[in-house]
Amino acid sequence: MHKKTAHELNKLLAKKESSSQELTTAVFAHLEKVEPKIQAFVTVTKEEALKQAKAADERLKNNDNVTPLTGIPIAIKDNMCTKGILTTCSSKILSNYKPPYDATVVEKLKAAGAVVVGKTNLDEFAMGSSTENSGLHKTYNPWDLNCVPGGSSGGSAAAVAANEAVMATGSDTGGSIRQPAAFCGVVGLKPTYGLVSRYGLVAFASSLDQIGPLTKDVTDTAIMLNVLAGHDKKDSTSVDRPVPDYQKSLVNDIKNLRIGIIKELLGEGIEPKVKESIQQTMKKFEELGAKIMEVSLPTFAYAVATYYLIAPAEASSNLGRYDGVKYGQRSPNSPDLLTMYNNTRAEGFGPEVKRRILIGTYALSAGYYDAFYLKALKVRTVIKNDFERAFQNCDLLLSPTTTSAAFKVGEKSNDPLAMYLSDIATIPVNLAGLPAISLPCGFIDNLPIGLQLIGKAFAEETLLRAAFTYEQNTDWHKRKPSII
Amino acid sequence: MQLDINHIAKLARLGLTEDEKVLYGRQLSVILDYAARLQKLDTNNIPPASHAIPMKNVWREDVAAPCTNTDEIVANGPTVENNMFRVPKIME
Numbered sequence: 001m002h003k004k005t006a007h008e009l010n011k012l013l014a015k016k017e018s019s020s021q022e023l024t025t026a027v028f029a030h031l032e033k034v035e036p037k038i039q040a041f042v043t044v045t046k047e048e049a050l051k052q053a054k055a056a057d058e059r060l061k062n063n064d065n066v067t068p069l070t071g072i073p074i075a076i077k078d079n080m081c082t083k084g085i086l087t088t089c090s091s092k093i094l095s096n097y098k099p100p101y102d103a104t105v106v107e108k109l110k111a112a113g114a115v116v117v118g119k120t121n122l123d124e125f126a127m128g129s130s131t132e133n134s135g136l137h138k139t140y141n142p143w144d145l146n147c148v149p150g151g152s153s154g155g156s157a158a159a160v161a162a163n164e165a166v167m168a169t170g171s172d173t174g175g176s177i178r179q180p181a182a183f184c185g186v187v188g189l190k191p192t193y194g195l196v197s198r199y200g201l202v203a204f205a206s207s208l209d210q211i212g213p214l215t216k217d218v219t220d221t222a223i224m225l226n227v228l229a230g231h232d233k234k235d236s237t238s239v240d241r242p243v244p245d246y247q248k249s250l251v252n253d254i255k256n257l258r259i260g261i262i263k264e265l266l267g268e269g270i271e272p273k274v275k276e277s278i279q280q281t282m283k284k285f286e287e288l289g290a291k292i293m294e295v296s297l298p299t300f301a302y303a304v305a306t307y308y309l310i311a312p313a314e315a316s317s318n319l320g321r322y323d324g325v326k327y328g329q330r331s332p333n334s335p336d337l338l339t340m341y342n343n344t345r346a347e348g349f350g351p352e353v354k355r356r357i358l359i360g361t362y363a364l365s366a367g368y369y370d371a372f373y374l375k376a377l378k379v380r381t382v383i384k385n386d387f388e389r390a391f392q393n394c395d396l397l398l399s400p401t402t403t404s405a406a407f408k409v410g411e412k413s414n415d416p417l418a419m420y421l422s423d424i425a426t427i428p429v430n431l432a433g434l435p436a437i438s439l440p441c442g443f444i445d446n447l448p449i450g451l452q453l454i455g456k457a458f459a460e461e462t463l464l465r466a467a468f469t470y471e472q473n474t475d476w477h478k479r480k481p482s483i484i
Numbered sequence: 485m486q487l488d489i490n491h492i493a494k495l496a497r498l499g500l501t502e503d504e505k506v507l508y509g510r511q512l513s514v515i516l517d518y519a520a521r522l523q524k525l526d527t528n529n530i531p532p533a534s535h536a537i538p539m540k541n542v543w544r545e546d547v548a549a550p551c552t553n554t555d556e557i558v559a560n561g562p563t564v565e566n567n568m569f570r571v572p573k574i575m576e
Contacts, residue, residue, distance in 0.1 A: 084556075096560075098556075098559070098560065100553050100556035192537070193536050193537050194537050207536070236541075236542040237535070239537070299525075301521075302522055302525060305518055305519040308515060309522075316496060320497075323497070324562060325561070325569050326560065326569055327560035327562075328562070329562070334572050335572065335573075336573055337572050337573070338497070340571065340572050342498065342499035345496075345498050345499065346498060346499035346500065354500075354504070354508065355511060355512070357496050358489070358493065358498070358508055358512055359512060359515060359516070361492050361496040362487060362512065365491075365492065365495060371523075372516075374532055375522050375523070376522060377533055377534060378531070379522050379527060379530075380533040380536075381527075381531055381532065382527065382530060384536060416511055416514075416515065417514055417518060420515075430536075431536065433535070433537045434536075457537060
């Protein structure tokens, strides 16, 4: 039962062929078996989950406000606040933090009747591409335990791939939903900036962060997005516009859809086997009636550099709040306030977080602000304009999600720049605030590869329709890791 | 690229060991050298984009509302006395 998608389970629950309590018990039985190997979770909330499942069964029994998520076990990335339940951001500095409120997305998922099985591991404060930067423990790829699950939403992607949860939330600042989705062979969507409320998401880079679903198929992504999307007056960057029913976009037809293949993401730096898979994917889309054309986005060459100035600059400011005063860990025995700040932050943050705070502080400091931070903001405009130009002739853009399949644990952890450069396909999308989805499109040996589709701002419907059509006409999403 | 790691660490209120200063100093130089490629792009007449989607300031009515969960908020403080956060001395 734990292997099914939310839309399959919803049918069983609606027909009373099973109950949420049975389902939740089955998910935990499986989780307890595989979790020692995968280590996707920071906190497992079994007791609360069984209570929520009981409440969901009441709703189902009385046909009281039943939604497609009522009774469905889900996981929450541990950088989203859960009232009274540890929210650590996988950082030592927040290892004892119990938020007094739920993030808006958590509130919405709970209101829909979803059952929260636990909080998933991430690179500390979502800074990383492998979940190796977690200050608590590593997470392992269900397809190959010697490989990373990707990051920063590595715990969420691994949990869904290993059937430890039916679906999960992720957050994406430079690829943190799409890249782990690709590495773990699941579907991950980064919505348009502003579509989903960030209230209660622990801030990393506020102009780039966006919450989205990680699921077993495209239908489940649409179902979860229906719950997550919408204006929230608690987030001043959330956009006030009508939210469509995304399930209506799940139409198996892409005739005459214009898809642009990004030239820069099929050249140097992309593994030949990834390139091959993407070329096969192009052919498939063509067979299905799409019009394929090549587009060039020359400013992609500047995207990683731009991102690694803007994101750390915003992070250095956002992480200023961890000072050991109001919450989190405090270094003991400091004689004065300044020493307490310095020691608390030295002891509480891991190396990647320190590195980014230092880069960001430098880029914002007097004498360097114009040359680094302001310059990066201007290049951001140029990258955005490049996308706008590309979208004059096409409806969607297509690329690989990553330059390779999942890499080995430890392979890139000593070379920060190499790790940063591996995010070349996902980073430009955040800089432009656009929506993008990653879904399985092939394998290298036993490791999945992801296809990325990028849409115009707020064109999630087109994105879901194309992704759904591809999925309905291929079998990649049916292959599962042997561990499950 | 040369940079004063002591100055940056001070601005960031981040205590660093001598080993960390050497390591981060070296890694920051590599990253900032890479970032220097942006200088090749002419951005003279380009406005900066602080956000991808055009945004304006959003205001709400300034209405007082009760705060009922003070205990839960304060419970997260490392050192709390009488609903106040206690810190080491600030001045002599």
